[in-house]
Amino acid sequence: MSAELAILASLALPLAGAVLIAFAGRIGVNVREAATMLIAGALALIVWSLVPAVAAGERPQVSVAEVLPGIELAFAVEPLGMLFAALASMLWIVNSLYSIGYMRGNEEANQTRFYALFAVSLGATVGVAFAANLFTLFLFYEVLTLSTYPLVAHKGDRQSVASARVYLVVLLSTSIVLFLPAIIWTYLVAGSGDFTLGGVLAGKLEGAGVGVLLLLFVFGIGKAAVMPVHPWLPAAMVAPTPVSALLHAVAVVKAGVFAITKVIIYIFGVEHLAGAFGADLLVFIAAFTIIAASIVALRQTNLKRLLAYSTVAQLSYVVMAIALLTPLAGIGAAVHIVAHAFGKITLFFAAGAIYTAAHKTEITELRGIGRRMPVTMMAFTIGALSMIGVPPTGGFVSKWYILAGAYQADSMLALVTILASTVLNAAYLLPIIYLAWFAREDEGDGTPPARVHGEAPWPAVLALGLTAALTVGFFVFHGAALDIARQLLAGF
Amino acid sequence: MTTLFGIFLLTLLMITGMAIVHTRNLFVAVMLMGIASLLIAASFFLLDAADVALTEAAIGAGISTVLFLGALALTSERERKRRRSLSTSSLLQFGIVGVVALIVIWATFDQPRLGSPSAPVQAHLTPWYIESTRDLIDIPNAVTAVLASFRGYDTLGEVVVVFTAGVGVLFLLGTGASSRAAGAPLSEDNAGLRHYLIPRILGRLLIPFILLLGFYVQFHGEYGPGGGFQAGAIIAASVILYALLEGEQRALSVIPQGVLLAMMAGGTLLFGAVGVAGIVLGSNFLDYSVLSEDPVNGQHWGILLIEMGIGITVAGVLISIFHAFAARATA
Amino acid sequence: MRSKGRISHDGKIRFARGEALLAPHLPHLPHLPMLQVLVPLLMAPFVLLLHPRGLAWAAATAASLMAFAIAVVLALTVVGDAPLTYQVGRWPAPYGIELRVDDFSALLLLVITGASSVTLLGGWQSLARALPSARQPYYFSAWLLALTGFVGIAVSADAFNIFVFMEVSSLASYVLIAGGPDRRALSAVFKYLIMGTVGATFYLVGIGLVYMMTGTLNLADMAVRISDVADTRPVLLAAGFITVGLALKAAIFPLHIWLPNAYAYAPHIATAFLAACATKVALYVLLRFDFVVLQHSASEHAVQFAGYLMPLAVLGILVGSGVAIFERDLKRLLAFSSVAQIGYMLLGASLVTIAGLNAAILHMFNHALAKGGLFLVVAAFCTVAASSQLEQIGGIARKMPWTFAAFVVCGLSLIGVPGTAGFLSKWYLVTAALDYGALGIALVGVILVSSLMAVVYIWRVVESACFAGEFGDDADSDSETAAVPPLLFIAVWIVALANLYFGLASALPIELAASAANLLMGNAP
């Protein structure tokens, strides 16, 4: 299969898959789930088939249509997008496996809709990853927002509808009011929005305009959840856990930081941005978000909300890293997208497994649960360590590069932030691990355990075991990702 | 002298207009409206617009009054009384209306004066129309030539407007025939003025003459004032008069609803067909000169046929509308 | 469409000359502008006589489809090329009546005939349910007459002829609306009739004054001759009368008050048709007159146009969207949204730049797609829901998920989400506003805020359709095909897919709009 065909196929497959799943849903649940797994597998195969070529320095591209004069619907694969697409397509398989266990275990309604829309959002994610210009990126960015909205509102009760409304309003309004004008501005100034090495704005826009435009992009890309546009992320916690995993690890927030990274490298151009006021400000904003979100996380009692704030903080690592504008930090940003995905998906899978098996959502309820669900809690522990950045987990690798990048940039602020946040991460994650493993179930208020339970259904356990293995594995085998990420250095 | 007489007529018209707005009695308002129409028609005559005067008299003073009266008979003859207070809103409306009137008057000072031969209206297109009527169409009445040939497409549009109004009223009110119980005995209302001997005799004597006038106006349109619209209105008036005298039912039995519908549609189609014949014979739509060997003769034929189409449609629509109104009254 | 286009070196998409392509097969090509009007016009009287059930509808639909085919051929013929003209009765131009199809009118013809065809095609069951069968021939006849009126205006190059066809379309539209089942349709129509007639008569006064000063009725001739008398009082007054009169018909804020009730109580299908094209036709005439006839001769005209109409456009956008947010009836909600969308078109025009006009004209096309589709979906909803009140359609998405999906697609197009047609016109509008200097930034703000408001009102509908109400929780799609007439379902999806198609492959409307804008600003295409 030629590379161009592979790009188109990787976009069309999930969308066609969505329709297929919708029809398969009429035949039977097993058929539907088999179809989901098949499509996820096929997508991963196609996307990964592009990896060797991209690693070898090729940049396959394809243009589908010219929407307006000068504005094309076009795709191009570059290292960062390759990394993102490879990550998303791989995690979809695991996530589907987990979904089967979770959705069945909790007897959720409207499962066909769930699987179909899941496929659509994966298609949109691949579109974001492969977008060759700002317009195409924006198009799929919006499709991703819209296709995940029903997933967030999946339960359909008052609370989830209200939360989904927050989700939609924040993401859509930032994208329309800030992101879109930024894009139009870019096209007007540069005459093009194509992602070009060295940046299309270089030499076209100077002075305060650069800073303003950068801020428009950063806050316009609400999916990156830089404060103060983060509230959608905790609100979206009402969604079923596989959806949370999709939001936090596979697609949505990753699409956000991915877009910011791409804009900085390929639209502004690292060199062009180096002297600008906006970049320093961005480091500051990201640092603030990291610290503030971590402190808020400390005060959470609900497990999933805690994890959500943790995500807000971790995303800003990426934003801060790329805003440092040094090569090592750039690599760190790219690798952190992957490392965080593995860790965070493990944490969410574990939280979901706990909910499925024990119907527990609050941290205080987790006393001694490690003894009932050892596999789950082991995975949770690994994920938590990765968040903190302790070896032997993937989180260590990326944090290492970001730290090194901060040294390179001579940014005291970044160094202090990373160290402080590491302490904070430990402070909110370690107590959970302690409770789960070392506290006794009947301690505290003395109420006996509500129900006797073991592990969650096997597909879920298998899935979270896999992601935990990936988290550890990434510590050792991150060479491929690093190879691809190194190619980004051309932009520095 | 005629100018002064015209000014007198117009002053009278203005007073009538204000009286129409002022009176609370709708019957009086409708009657005054008829008078206003006649005054306008007279003014038109003084302004050399004989065709328009005839039309305004037949339609404005005649048909329009009949329709308004019919509507009043079914609703009420008086506006409802309400506490009369000069509220701010009515003062505001009055103020706006006054200001706009003054602006329009202010604008008139830049306009060509009445009768000015150098006015663009006279200077630009008019000579061509007069000349071409003589040379290319060869009928005395330039108004008919412009109406039926030079701007025949407008006239087609106008026929379509009339047709649309007919369709609309029939859609809203139903046809006269369908809303009445079949075979119901003639009620007192339904019998018209049959019991009143003198009006009946006089009316019956009048009807043939009115019809004759109608046909004269129809076919004499090329030579003098008149044409399909006026003729259609006059013929409709005679049928309406017949219905008033003899009762709805009889009028309908003379010209049944189905025939009226066919007239509405057929007249429009006749007009259209004449136009399409132009295309078929290798020229443009509504080019009559290809209808015959001699172009001028072709124009005559075309004008004759489309005027017939107009007359048929107008008569059909007006009678249908009258029946639809009248059927409400007797239902 | 794309296969016919090729991209020239300046980045514009140009079409192969359509006439050369089509001429050998179409001997009547020179007559097409005339046939465009004649087909519905001559079919209307026929339809009146067709009484057997369904026949009137079938004939009307056939005529409408034929008109659509003609419009497509016309559009392909004139795009990027010289306009087609036609001398009715073969009388030369200022003396006889001239028809003229240029890029602007071609675009409008596509909208009008397309809207009519799709709505008629999908509307049979919905209309048959709303109207007793004895009244149907009248209704379908009136429908064709409305179509005649609209296309008659679009192809005409004569000021008075436009008035005549405006009256045809108006009278027929009154009938279409009065067919609504609710008695409130009648009072709404009466208000529309009064305001519409006042608007048309204002227009008549306006062209009377221009005629008085120039002695001609042909628009092109008028544009030339008016330069001698440009700044005389009657011409200024005429500009005022024409603008106000057409603004009434186009429902430009604050003269929109007839519109919400008229759209709300008309039969659903008729609403879809009228919402897609009725006001746009009036706006078309307004732009024609103000730009082609008055613009180049009356000094300061551009300033006046911008100065008076831009604030109205902005207010219309904000007020229309604002009211829509709080509206409880779906049809009224969409009607107020139309008021806002007309504001967009006017805003683009009031920039008095090529880019602005381009945006305005393109939005005419795209808004027709979005709004027509939305109203068609409402018609589909109302086949199972008791009314279009938001409470009544609560949860309907579970009953008819596919129809609802079409609603979302069209709604997104209305909001202006990328990938849909609506995005393109918003893009152009924002770009045009950004060119406008400091005030432009504020206008961009207005556009963005109102887009957000559109998100809010569309999402209110989506939420109540998805999560509220008492429609059964069966996701079983068989019930959907049973409830929604198949033709309507097809029509809904044709429009929804068109929204997507023209969001990505929009070469034809963009090319038409661009040359129309050039035309209006007085540059040769």
Add this chain to the structure above:
Amino acid sequence: MDILGLYHYWIFAVLLMTGFFAIVAKPNLVKKLIGLSLFQSAVFLCYITMGKIEGGTAPIMGEGAELFSSPLPQVLILTAIVVSISTTALGLGLVLRIKDEYGSIEEDEIQGQDQP
């Protein structure tokens, strides 16, 4: 001369606005339609006035006459009159239906019934 030459147009202005006043200020639907007729009649007057030429005759070519008033405004107004009666007829049809449905032809009462 100004007065004689422009008087027709002044009457047009006054009549136009008199009719318009009836349309906006009178709540009775029939009265509104009467106002509408008056409003339109004023426009007819305006057009016909501009077609008149000093010393001319009606544009019907007989013997002798050489100077004719312009036929074009007359044609336009013939059309406009017919359009006007069509509108009036449709409007009256609507009034009858409204009377049936609401039992009233006063605007404020109808609005009152629509918004209970």
